[in-house]
Amino acid sequence: MKAKFHQVPKAFNNAFSIRHDILPHFGTIWHYHPEIELHYLIKGEGVRFIGDHIDHFGEDDMVLLGSNLPHTWKCNEIKQGENHVEALVLHFHPECLGKEFLTVSETQEILKLLQLSKNGLIIHGDTKERIKELMAAMQHTNGLEKLIYLFAIFRVLATSDEYETLSRSFAYNKLNKIDESRMDKVFSHTLTNFREKISIEDVAILCNLSSTSFCRYFKMITNKSYFDFLTEVRLNHACRLIIDSDLTMQHIAVESGFENTSNFYRHFKKFKGITPTEYRKRLV
Incomplete structure (x- = not known):
């Protein structure tokens, strides 16, 4: 399937970004980007394609997508001009805090999490509820406080087993x-x-x-x-x-x-x- 490189929008010099999307749909382009993506769906439904995974998506879904994992959300048929999807979307580049960040002993749990995310993870249970609260709060912060929320999210995810792998195996090769x-x-x-x-x-x-x-x-x-x-x-x-x-x-x-x-x-x-x-x- 066609995978387009996607430039994730973020403010200049920001290490990562979080946004609150309210849109008619998510678009249908099969795309990838180097940033890790944490996607919490507030409203909407349709079919998601993540690597070789195909499944229905609906409100209150939370997924974690690894670097360069192709994905798209195909929303159900909608009426033109109406907003039918809403989501909180966090993007974090694995090297945004420096190439050495994930090589030190203190971040090995995060490294393990990011390796697991290469095939996509759907997050469940109390873990999802805690992360929802952290993402919602993060939107209204800046500077060091926002970075603290990011590490809090990593800590919850890295110490949880409330997830399922989505894509069985997907080695992405750039297509001409x-x-x-x-x-x-x-x-x-x-x-x-x-x-x-x-x-x-x-x-x-x-x-x-x-x-x-x-x-x-x-x-x-x-x-x-x-x-x-x-x-x-x-x-x-x-x-x-x-x-x-x-x-x-x-x-x-x-x-x-x-x-x-x-x-x-x-x-x-x-x-x-x-x-x-x-x-x-x-x-x-």
Whole structure:
């Protein structure tokens, strides 16, 4: 998928930044940046893509993204001109306090945390609640006090085990313009047409590649097969229908692009570990 370098905005000479976003959407550009990102979602929902991770996002989610980990948030359909997302976003460059900062013994817990964040972490429980308070307070501080809040956040995160890894493995390689164009076409085509039948041949043509070459190409960039990627997009949509509607599983299977109900059940069990019916019962 197309990953654009993103220049994180911050005041001149500031070591890090925190902002409160209230926007129509987060944008859809698949991007990366060297700064660590701590993202707390106050309002909004849709699908997030972090490395090779695909899942629904909703209000009260908190994620920690490592340096140069490609990501994007694709918001649900919105009405033009309305603000549908709100978030607190903290950016911190790992070398903003000097290249030696993370080499001393006192910061080894922070270094370990940043290494874990390379695959993306979703933060849960009391840890999330404490960090929410610290981020909210940090917005209204300056100078040394703001830096103290940053270290307080690091301390809470570094001493917690209330998190889950999001991306199984994602070694980002910078893409040239041809690669960017190809993967952008694949990304857009899949999200637009996942409810319909999509063949490898159809997608390969978008990239001007043979079917065999495309399969190797996609796997090299995303660490998964194209059909695994397509299946995860469909399953994510199915999960939202299971949660937000009382549609039958047969109807949900069709609405999510699966050939039949048995095919839907088989893929759901493989990727989620439980059946769609069990998934619904757990949420009732």
